[in-house]
Amino acid sequence: MRVTIHARTLRLRRPLATAFGTIEHREILELEIEDGDGFAGRGEAAPLEAYDGVSTARARAALEAYRDVLQAGDENRAGGELLDACRAADDLPQALAAVDIALWDRAGRRAGQPVARLLSDHGLDAVAVNATIGASDRATAAAGAAAALRAGFRCVKLKVGTGDDAGRVAAVRAALGPGPLLRLDANGAWSVEEAVRAIETLAAAGLELVEEPVHGLASVRALRDRVAVRIAMDETAAVPGALASGAADAVCLKLGRCGGISGLLACATLVRASGAEPYVASTFDGPLGIAAALHAAAALRIETPCGLATLDLFADCEHPFVVRDGAIAVPSGPGLLG
Numbered sequence: 001m002r003v004t005i006h007a008r009t010l011r012l013r014r015p016l017a018t019a020f021g022t023i024e025h026r027e028i029l030e031l032e033i034e035d036g037d038g039f040a041g042r043g044e045a046a047p048l049e050a051y052d053g054v055s056t057a058r059a060r061a062a063l064e065a066y067r068d069v070l071q072a073g074d075e076n077r078a079g080g081e082l083l084d085a086c087r088a089a090d091d092l093p094q095a096l097a098a099v100d101i102a103l104w105d106r107a108g109r110r111a112g113q114p115v116a117r118l119l120s121d122h123g124l125d126a127v128a129v130n131a132t133i134g135a136s137d138r139a140t141a142a143a144g145a146a147a148a149l150r151a152g153f154r155c156v157k158l159k160v161g162t163g164d165d166a167g168r169v170a171a172v173r174a175a176l177g178p179g180p181l182l183r184l185d186a187n188g189a190w191s192v193e194e195a196v197r198a199i200e201t202l203a204a205a206g207l208e209l210v211e212e213p214v215h216g217l218a219s220v221r222a223l224r225d226r227v228a229v230r231i232a233m234d235e236t237a238a239v240p241g242a243l244a245s246g247a248a249d250a251v252c253l254k255l256g257r258c259g260g261i262s263g264l265l266a267c268a269t270l271v272r273a274s275g276a277e278p279y280v281a282s283t284f285d286g287p288l289g290i291a292a293a294l295h296a297a298a299a300l301r302i303e304t305p306c307g308l309a310t311l312d313l314f315a316d317c318e319h320p321f322v323v324r325d326g327a328i329a330v331p332s333g334p335g336l337l338g
């Protein structure tokens with residue numbers, strides 16, 4: 001098996017202020033595998049050090065170890081065996097994701113089927129997605145919500161815990177009108193008491209859910225008992241035991257953290273078994289990661305809007321993922337991108 005690793009820099013149109021620092025560009029590591037029979041598959045590792053603690057150099061070292069594993073030995077080994085061998089060499093989910101995604105892409109191309117179809121006979125044709133607004137003032141937040149509606153979104157996520165939350169939430173709801181979903185993400189900025197007060201006030205705007213209002217399983221559980229709005233875990237989903245805990249109403253899953261498509265399916269199964277609802281978001285992934293997440297979300301029939309409409313944040317990244325009627329169509333050709 002021939003294996004190539006290619007680093008790709010994606011520049012953001014505007015520096016993005018997040019709870020974990022300002023991001024100006026993304027370093028994505030693309031992995032291509034190709035068989036003797038000519039079928040190729042591509043995947044990517046998109047670690048985001050400020051968020052998941054994994055540097056590009058760390059992910060690259062893991063991918064180089066995987067290249068040695070994949071190039072040695074029988075190329076007809078099953079995908080699961082290849083992944084296990086890579087995991088034994090270096091257990092890094094963000095890098096294993098690249099191998100897993102590439103194997104699914106290759107399997108789809110070989111079968112002449114989209115990846116979602118290999119995963120399920122009953123997948124969705126399109127995956128509902130949200131827009132994200134990080135503006136710190138009311139007017140810009142409202143303008144962002146209006147622009148999201150014009151761009152076809154039916155769900156908007158507003159970052160909160162950053163000052164003037166009440167004013168911005170009201171302005172965004174006014175710009176959206178009553179129909180579209182409004183979701184808040186506090187990135188764990190609040191204590192339980194602060195979250196109770198904030199959510200009681202902000203709920204008047206009509207909220208779909210509040211993502212990561214507080215950090216930690218005990219805090220999420222305590223808060224959920226005290227508010228009438230649905231609570232989702234994002235950062236806290238990385239805590240051991242979180243996925244099966246049933247502590248939140250919904251759990252945000254990331255492809256990198258789960259180790260690719262196979263890991264994401266397994267994580268979603270755990271979440272559903274706990275009675276909670278999974279949804280998927282990118283960590284500003286590249287087109288291959290977004291495609292992989294769309295196929296997985298479609299196969300899982302996830303109807304909670306997913307945070308996968310992030311490619312337009314990049315200045316120079318062509319992609320086929322247009323938002324229509326609040327959703328992105330899943331590529332219907334062979335493999336990941338069709």
Ligand SMILES: [Mg+2]
Nearest residue numbers: 185211212234
């Ligand atoms: Mg979040």
